[in-house]
Amino acid sequence: MGHSITLRGNYVDLRPLEEADAEMTLRWRLSQRARMLTSGAATVEEQAAWIRSRPASEYNWVIALKDGTPVGMLSLIGVNEVMRHAETARFLIGEEDKVKGVPAAVEAMKLLYEYAFDTLKLARLYGNVASGNSLMVKWQIYLGMKQEGRMRDHYIFDGAFQDAIILGLLESEYRNESLPRMKALIDMARKADNVPEGVRV
Amino acid sequence: MISRDEVLAVIYAAMESLNEELDEGSKIAVAADTKLFGADAVIDSLSLVSIIIDVESGASDAFGFPVVLTDDRAINEPVSPFTSPDALADYMLILAAENE
Secondary structure (H helix, E strand, C coil): CCCCCCEECCCEEEEECCHHHHHHHHHHHCCHHHCCCCCCCCCHHHHHHHHHCCCCCCEEEEEEECCCCEEEEEEEEEEECCCCEEEEEEEEECCHHHHCCCCHHHHHHHHHHHHHHHHCCCCEEEEEEECCCHHHHHHHHHCCCEEEEEEEEEEEECCEEEEEEEEEEEHHHHHHHHHHHHHHHHHHHHHHCCCCCCCCC | CCCHHHHHHHHHHHHHHHHHHCCHHHCCCCCCCCCCCCCCCCCCHHHHHHHHHHHHHHHHHHHCCCCCCCCHHHHCCCCCCCCCHHHHHHHHHHHHHHCC
16 A cells, blocks of 8 residues: 655645545546556546555655645656666646646656655656657656657557657756756746745745 | 847747647647746646747757756846746846847
């Protein structure tokens, strides 16, 4: 069964994914926005069973605004503390309208990176994104991930093959590239909202 | 000397490129007062990053000097450059003037 780790930011928190989230997360997973994620459960019962069966090597979070409103999900899976690596996965903003103007995605990923590199002391994160999901590929690379490879025709979405772009991030890249850019984007959102430093929104 | 219209053309090209990626119902108005970040913004941070990347790349190509939009300088501007294309153009014109 899942972990009990909650990570707190200024704009969002990452709280553990619970069985009670099954209906909401299934709705997100079946939405048009999630069409380039690998398919999973088809019913609420299957989604609940999937949540129940998450292994100890996974951290599955719901991204929630500071008022508790759930807006997406994000996972750190395949955590290997011997090899000091893990995979970022299942990243999905399910409530797009609720995060307009809010650095929810950036801060959620920052919280995950901090946990992976600072708390779990991992040395490397990796993941893959469907080549057709170009916004996500651009976003991940801008925030520090490096393209390490490409698996040709790895996915089939809407009846058409897509490559998988393999991405990786080392700890030094996280500290030197990801963290400054993530902080800058979060600070700029704060400035755009005229929120003083140190004040939670 | 780089004109405001030239800078806005780069920003608008980035917004149009974003629109090509967005679903029909999510496309944004390519206009000087479109709210990009903060309260009442029309895009999320995934889309904002796409605009930043394309503006940095497009401006560097068009104007011949590196443009970085997420550094300390941008953060410390009194008005966030990402409030709107208008504000972003103001900031980029400052950068351009410093590079002339």
